[in-house]
Amino acid sequence: MLSSMSKDLMKAVISQSGTAFSVWGIDHSNETTRNTLKLALSFNCSTKTSEEVVNCLKKVDAYEITRRQHEFYEWHNDPVMPFRPVIERGIDGAFLPTHPSEILKSGKAAEIPFMTGITTEDGCSRSPGFFGNPEIIKDFNIDFNAAAPLVFLYHDTSSNPNYVTEKIKSYYFKNQTLTNSSFSKDALTKIFTDQYFLSGVNEAVQLHINFTKQPVYYYTFGYRGAISYSELYGDSSYNYGVCHTDELLYLFDPKGLFPNYEPTSTDRNITEILTTLWINFATTGNPTPVVDAIIPSKWKPARSENLEYYFIKNVTHVQMKEKLYWDRFQFWNSLPIN
Template identity: 35%
Template sequence: MQNHLLVTLRFGAPIAADSWTGYFNASDYGSECPQVDILFGKPYKGRENCLFLNVYTPQLRKDDDTSTYAVMIFIHGGGFFFGSGNLYGPDFLLDQDIVLVTFNYRLDALGFMSTGDEVVPGNNGMKDQALAIKWVHDNIEAFGGDPKRITLFGESAGGASAQYHMLSPLSQGHFSAAISQSGTIFNVWAFMDKSMVVGNTRRLADHVGCATYDNVKMVECLRSVDAKKLMEVRFSFMKWDLDPWMLFAPIVEPNIKGAFLPDHPLNILKEAKHAPVPWIAGVNSEEGILRVALIYKKENLVKELDENFSEIMSITFNDQSKIQESSKLIRDFYFGNHKINNNTMFNLINMYSNMLFNYGIHVAVKMHFKYSKQPVYYYLYSHVGQHSLANIYGDPQLRYGVSHSDELLLQFPYSYGVQFRNAVLDRRDLHYSELLNKMWTSFAKTGNPTPATDSFVSTKWEPVTTESLEYYNIGAGVHSSKNLYSARMKFWDKMNQMRKIILRDEL
């Protein structure tokens, strides 16, 4: 049975919770937001009463104590359609004397559907995030945090979210720095054309039996549909394995009061309307394992991809024209005359890495360097750890490389996969865990990722200073370099100029 109040609030902007006096029992996590996990076909879970945040502090502030800790707000990933802040524990980061905050936000259609007008402008999940960030800014001092030193950091969709808050008028002034791990606003899955989201909203309504001729009546009908049914529609939208993933995501809203993103991200950057804060952004060395391990888990999918490459690429990108025109060039670049099979698995990893992650992040760093006066620090994370999320998606015996999300295992006690809940880090992983967390927390405390007095971080990390986009390699023999994946990035520059297939018409 649905809660009438929650149904009334469904698809609306978030409302700040009332304050309280006395003690608030925060010993248990709040509910996750409604979702289905398509990676494993897991059933529906969560409740609509889900907008909770978690505050972890080294120690509660005493009345006579004026000292404060830097604050780090982590935004979870999951493609804007699954995940929860509850998955990310505080144990590692609190060792660095910071206050850590995690939170939930509405996902998938409940968080990102849009009618394209004032009825449901869109981006409600991002507005949830913005309200949580404002709450932290306004209240964190009571938990020993410094409201003037708040760093947003996130991974995948959370990384893109961190950059979105740099652009949004709802968030600016509430934080002092940002970190985007494996996700930015220029990744193909992180930003959608409004017409595409509106179209998917109408498809969703039609699928659950709601008429679409009038937006007000359509939304009234969608409010009456059980949340579980709305979330499970995603399974019926899949055309090839899990694709297309991109159904609901951030969009440019009508320029009305309360809009999270009132203009195109590139326009906001060009017009210097973004938050003047330093930024870290980077990628893992084999990001595409996330997708490829799932494909190679089913032998028929590899064969289908080889035989129907162009058609499947158009499904992946929700684009029936431009991708098909370019797919031959893409295939030739990554595979030459070779078939897609076990022998070319790492070619496919490179292709998905570049398409879904590396190129968008490369462009985002380039745009930030070009249009922002604040430093941007670029990195490649290449440490192959003892544990990998790829071993959940694919063959547990195979060492694929550094998958999308692998660094999270060294930043948090991470409970996405049951096998990681009590995972013990070996000596090398402990070293990189401490290295990562020292650099991230140094950035949160000072705006510089290289601690001034810590010999543990032996190589100084310099910001980008030229169009070669200098980066910091966090892996064996930590060092600085430049022109990351240069040949591949030039290829995707060419693809974008020809067909606008990755950044569509943004550049």
Template identity: 40%
Template sequence: MTTVRILPLILVLFRIVNVEESNVLVKTRHGVLKGYVRETWRGRSILAFQGIPYAQPPVGGRRFQPPVPVDAWEGVLSANKSHAFCPQRDVFGDDSKVFGDEDCLFLNIYTPKTATFEPLLLPVIVYIHGGGFTSDSANPELYGPDILLDKDLVLVTINYRLGALGFLSLEDDVLPGNNGLKDQNLALKWVKSNINRFGGNPNKITIFGNSAGGASVYYHILSPASKGLFHAAISSSGIATSSWALEKRGEARKRAQKLAKQHNCPTSSSQVILKCLQRVNADDIVRHVHKLMEFSNENSIPYRPVIEPKIPGAFISDHPIDIIKSGQFAQVPYISGMTKNEGAMKSAAFYANATLIDILNEKFDDIAPFLFFYNTFDFKRKVSRVIRRFYFQEKSIDNSTKSELTDVITDELFYYPQRATVELHSAVSSAPVYFYLFGYRGTESSSRYFGDPTHDYGVCHCDDLTYLLSNDYFDNYRPSQADLKMNDVMTTLLYNFANSGDPTPKTDSIITSKWKPVHKNKFRYYAIMRYDEIDMKRQLFEERYHFWKTIPTFAQLSSAAD
């Protein structure tokens, strides 16, 4: 009996070679890593391993190609500091500035220090960052463990290639695209093979993403390539069926050819384009995005996921709606959700610049197709006029219509595609599907760094992340008692879901209301308005939701769900 209990402990201790504060060593399948000890907000000691390579550098002939697994290394690899961002523009500063390094395919792992001494393995959260497939990073300054790791979880954050370097596509077998998603897939394979050596359970992996990361999560649900690599999934503020998350057939090839011409590359064949662009400076490729922007403040995501040809190695080769309707996707517990005022991410930037608001008011019919990603569709000006009439009636777009502008951005970019997809998904899924609305406006809001630090826009895009992952966005941030209690609510829900597939297996003093799955015939959601105001509800922006079902450009998604 004693031998049976001691053996798992010995195995875990063997993998964690040394846990002295100054010399944290873990032996992985690829070699030994040296990490360090850090503390959470509440003083818990955790182990941190940053900058772990999971793929060979995607440079030279490996640029625009699927990732190649990392080779084993000899000796001890230092994993005690952040590594490079993938190349990107400075979207919150001088956006003509490019920074980062192509050698960027790294991941970070954070685990409770006590987990290394326990035979029981912990649930794992793999976080996929957002940034419109063009920016952001897994670095702890942006997505740190200092809130979430007060729970008995292992957290993994991953880098993946961005912009043209991650999503350029000629829509053929030479350059099919989706390499950023394939990077994520390879990272998940690395985690599946190695996470037990960090105290994580390879049979309890939850993938979690926000914005473009949320869309990425849903692509992994749909892709046969990611089958078996995770056991639950969360898409926050993004889904693969969003207008900004999937390129229309033919458009990606046009953009790739335009990029080639910009860099004086011949376009006689796909092979010629590929070989030429592999020789262009990476910063110049990233900087080229300005040439593709029709309006200075549009949601420019010129390079994004595509439907690939049906060839070996394809990540996704059918339309997301067709895959959902077929039921041929990962049948795992799934959460989708959003903040109450997602659109503040753009309206804050508009209202911080009076000139932009004036231009939007005067030229809404021309600008809206680029803001909402229907610029390649027929009748786009007519669609713009219908949208304006519904949200603004006869009013000008000015300081008196902040909430209306925020609402239309919220609905088109986030709410409508997420709800319609969840309704379709839940109708054919054998696993539970949950939806939430986050309505808590705390001490800080992301609208501050999205463009306007002085005004209140409600509960902005990314505000829910503030209570799960630590960041350095807010100078001198001092959370209120209500903020700290919201931390407890959000981390408890996430832990419960990662551990059991049910965000509320029981109610208690922190979680006072049961979260029920979306009903196959009636939409319902979990309203998280304050730490002490949480409940199930049914009606959510109903008039606005049904409006989008009447727009032909967007009707395909909702008609599939009906």
């Protein structure tokens, strides 16, 4: 919806747990270019021109390229995304010729209904991987000052990463070292939730409110059922909450990854709620054109800086709220991160 090449091909957009403003969504420092050249050299490609790089890499087996991803990690598996979308300024036919915020502010984005949101503990896409391996937690405590900017993705966007690291350790960990405790697991999950997901979604919602005329529907999914993707992310011994992609369990058949899954009656009811909301939005641009026994409360568009959202907690608790994790969101806004 942001590119002039594709914006006329859609009538509405659903963006779950990520937007163009997510910290991992755009390359801010030519890191992708540097990593691409490094990748090309590893396959003995000429790097004299971009055309030579592209033509050479096109001939390389995709599996061999993915096998090399570990070469771009600077600390364990971080930075987690060595290749991010780039802005191609001044290039004819570029898919993204300017920053997404500039596109929205200029009125060039598609004027269509927009739905986005997060799960309450989206950050457990990453935190279980830390606690499932004691060596990673040990190394993280030892290397925290150097590792945190890479892990939390402000290594290339902060003017003062050491200051940011100190603030994060104080705010979330109370200056304590990480242990195998529920406090540490919850704190790390909150950091990933806030930096990887909440901040970018909130920025997108606010910009769409300010610079588009179409409704913006913001949701938070807070239902944890009989299964969770956190079981697959490295530490199945702890309840990390409602994890990244957990809403997909109720939109698509999860039996491929969870072959023994038998949905509870509440799981089935949540499936009916989510599929009804998503189908309504896809067909009409409004997730609740009517309220009924399945969807008893109206999902209203976000309209103000309070960022009103639809909280889907369980079958009996579906309602409008505002200012999701507001103190944590304001904390990240206070940091010197671009």
